[in-house]
Amino acid sequence: MPETFRWNPYADQPHNVAARPERLRHHFRFAGSYFSLLAANLRRLIPGVSLYRKYRKRLFRDPVPIGHPFALGVSPSEGRNKDVLHSFLETGTRHALVRIPSWEADRLSFYSEFIDLLSDNRIDCTLALLQRRDDVLDLPQWEHFVESVFERFKDRCSFFEIGHAWNRTKWGVWDYKEYLKLARPAWTLGEKHGVKLVGPAVIDFEFHLYPPVLQEIPFAKVSSLLYVDRVGAPENRQYGWNAASKVALLKAVVDVCSQKSRDLWITEFNWPLEGTGKYSPASGKPNVTEGDQADFLVRYCVLVAASGFVERLYWWQLAAPGYGLIDNRGKEWRKRPSFFALKTLVSLLDGCTFTSKIPHPRAEIFVFVSEGERLAVCWTTGSEFTMDFPGRIVRVLSREGEFLEASGERIIVSGSPKYIFFQDE
Secondary structure (H helix, E strand, O other): OOOOOOEEOOOOEEOOOOOHHHHHHHHHHOHHHHHHHHHHHHOOHHHHHHHHHHHHHHOOOOOEEOOOOEEEEOOOOOOOHHHHHHHHHHHOOOEEEEEEEHHHHHHHHHHHHHHHHHHHOOOEEEEEEEOOHHHHHOHHHHHHHHHHHHHHHOOOOOEEEEOOOOOOHHHOOOOHHHHHHHHHHHHHHHHHHOOEEEEEEEEOOOHHHHHHHHOOOOOOEEEEEOOOHHHOOOOOOEOOEOHHHHHHHHHHHHHHHHOOOOOEEEEEEOOOEOOOHHHOOOOOOOOEOHHHHHHHHHHHHHHHHHHOOOOEEEEOOOEOOOOOOEEOOOOOOEEOHHHHHHHHHHHHHOOOEEEEEEOOOOOEEEEEEEOOEEEEEEEOOOOOEEEEOOOEEEEEEOOOOOEEOOEOOEEEEOOOOEEEEEEOO
């Protein structure tokens, strides 16, 4: 397989290093690592299944103080960092994730200016350190990059995520053993500099990669880039699991590997947008309308936050033409529906407590208590319908925070989430 690394600046990701048939042949050449993966997972299969059943059974049944889970990936923009800052602050989030690629090790001063701007405005920053194939082949180069980042940013950033989406060959890592070659020196350097590490940054529904990594690297926070966009809505199932049951499974896998309860972060998720051409990071089915993107953002966040299994969720990212909350093409940036959806979500649910899920054959109804008020987030995965809401409605807000008229206790339920404030009889 060729080892040339080519960056796609439009979609913020590498190009594939080879055609699919060649990537499959490569996987056969690394078959030995798959056998060791199998062994690591088989040892934990029975306790893992047992714990998953326990977590799945309590899903949406126990009250959950959700804390401050909503977070946002963000990138510096030449000459427009203040615009980035103002837009970020408008969302109401206070946790930012910033990527620093190893191939931009000579631009740390550029990133430092941006991190200082965020930090000076009381935004908590996590840095994600991105790798490429050259780092695996030249470990001293990788170690120098990691140490340079730790030295420069340890007083400004609370956490550092080691590696990124390494279970995709275009990111330069061929198997989990090569990822460990990057993670081990990062852990040693983290201990030296007194910084907290996040990882292993596995992308998608590939939880079998966690056991052999977590048995070696005790990350302070365990991370996943848990995309569900390829099956559409977050309630849709992949091999029988939807977004909520996936996080229950991930929690069980991680806790069994660690033999204790661990904090989970989802450090990247989004839905790419149709009609954005080369700016979309995916092709075909994952691309959705701007309205669907906003709906799915809210529904994903409610499902995952109410599960109680995930401490923090980072949407990737604030400004990007093909998937961001803001379309930053041209001089005038345009805030998409998803921008206002996140802003409303944060303003209403940040710091609240999930109390219950009201059973209904057609609607998803999640009840929260926030600042002494009871509210429900309500939507349907099917066709729109009108329902009698179980409780006296005080007011109703749209996905984007606009006041909606309510006819008594009857509301129109659609795929677009509504916030319903009510008091019980």
